[in-house]
Amino acid sequence: MNLSPTGEQRALAEKLCALGATGLGAELEERDRTQRLQPGDWQRCADAGVFALAVPEEYGGLGLDPLSCALALEGLGRGCRDNGLLIAVGAHIWAMELPLLAFGTEEQKRHYLPALVDGRAVGAHAITEGEAGSDALSLTTRARREGDHYVLDGTKRFITNAPLADVFIVYATLNADLGFTGVTAFLVDRDLDGVTVETRFEKAGLRTAPWGEVTLTGCRVPATRRLGAEKQGSKILSTAMAWERSLILAPLLGTMQRQIDQCAQYARSRVQFGTNIGRFQAVSHRIVDMQVRLEAAKLLTYRAAWSLTEDDASSVFPEAAQLSTSESAVQTFLDALQVFGGLGYTTDTDVERNLRDALGTRISSGTSDMQRKVMADKLGITVKARRRTPEGTGGGRRGDAR
Template sequence: DAGRLGLTGLCLPRDVGGGGLGALDTALCLEAFGRGCADTGLAFAVAAHLLACAVPVRDFGSRKARDELLAALAAGELIAANAMTEDGAGSDVSAMLTTARRSGSGFVLDGEKSWASNAPVADVVVTYAVTDPEAGFLGVSAFALPSGLPGVRLGAPLPKLGLAGCLAGRVRFEDCPVPEEYLLGDEGQGSAVFQHSMAWERACLFAIYLGMMRRQLRLVVEHASHRRQFGRRIGDFQGVSHKIVEMRRRLESAQLLLYRACWLLDEARNHVAASALSKIAVSEAAVANSTDAVQILGASGYLSGGVGDQLRDSIPSTLFSGTSEIQRELIAKDLGL
């Protein structure tokens, strides 16, 4: 149970039952989780719950929201979903159509989110809505609300290619009344809240893929050491051994970039480009290494389970938390281009 192991509260405060860890130590724990857990989808679900949902409650939640939600999120007693993406607003978050209008002492939400990890089983939904259409970046607000509020509709699990252990679905808000205490930060601060949560997610979440790749590399080396063809171990053929060396190079290069991004986040230094570099390196290494692992294992690598599942679980890593193309735009901007 991830909650009993403390994984659902790694970087949450100790006074609510969390581990009180910084970004780097959180990443190291998630890396170990990814290495030891055969279900990468489960590890992803836990990381998304913690980094995209519990972290903004930790840092922007009202006292009442923190008292109501944070300890249960840390213990894994409440499951959180991050509902940001819409059908027409993925990388272009400025195209968001979900609205939150003032009503009495709170807000009324209307709209639909199209891709929310953990949504079908969520007890808490962290979501974003336009509160001032004329204000652009400053016209979006963030909320952490119980899924049991009137007007919240959680959709069925989407039939995904991979990450089966993390159920994802749509979330609809229909005249949903949201009390003021579930607002994260101030009204109009939603874009900043989202960027903050993404900083933690981009820096730390991808450590689960480092763990997966470490487990994968061990499996491939073992296979290449024992599988024989033409009277020799296949690891004796340069076509195989050099491919495995390249898998290690990708893994360890990505690992160092991720550790640096987390350290910069812990030190409150500029981490945007470092996190983008890390995110690209880890996600693209996971896809490339998984493809190589399937090739080396041959027919057995194409079976469900093992490296076949790892390949399916790796493919979406270049999409979520900002596509590889968006990360390259952030890096180009950092270079002054």
């Protein structure tokens, strides 16, 4: 496994870094207050090939491997100050394009992917409900087959990109008694009768990544728009989550590096007690710890990207990457607040907004607690212990040491 970037990977990362620094994030402070994504930025990302990264060339993409995608998005994050845009972009790529690539029919891929790649269409992944977040077994959206259609009824909440989306991947159960094994995925066009989208959430951070509530009322979806087979929703979701958890926070690595660089520059220039504050160990060691934390998160992200090529369902790297990057980001921006002091607490710098945005990454794609639970399950820690048979009932010889 070689994690050293090639010349081509570096060039693409630098190109997207430049795009982020000069072409994205206009009027960010105002849009953060009003919870607006800049539509022009979405198209600029499309024109630069951001949505094409992981899509094969036959559908209009670049066909890059996961590690190349991670490095490219890290570059984009280093240049782009709009963390909400970066999360919205990631949700579009990893939770819409990738499941479609993995499970879609040829007709579905040719119908949707070119528009998703070139910016004509926005995608959203709709699974979360009021009582079904991490507990997908509680999913209540229903689907019933009627001839050559499925009829969907239910409501999805906290759906990233919903207010802008043209197409949703919607999960619904064919039989509630089957739990998650009865869940099936559907490609639902926004303009279908029975689809209603509302924007009704005020968020603490990631405010430029629009959230919405999607309600399906007697929505008739053609059977040709079922994604994968019936009752394959669990596999589709696990595939989407592996990619999303591995790569959706790759831009945040770049954001953290930019913040660390700003802290180092400030520590060199800010003078207190007759010397620059970088000469105080309380400051310099804090910045060093920020960098160490970031390097660990980078390596886990790169390893998670590599693991996607191995098709290993037992890999813990996607969850480890999500957990490490999100929690490292929160601590890094808390540390940046300490370095900048009162200035960092104002809106004159990116520090307070970065901190608010980072808090949201600890609950997206599964909370930090859920990442730990999934990892514990994969490591076999949570396997139920075998019940001991009382002595003398045939479960073991009397006198055995147990």
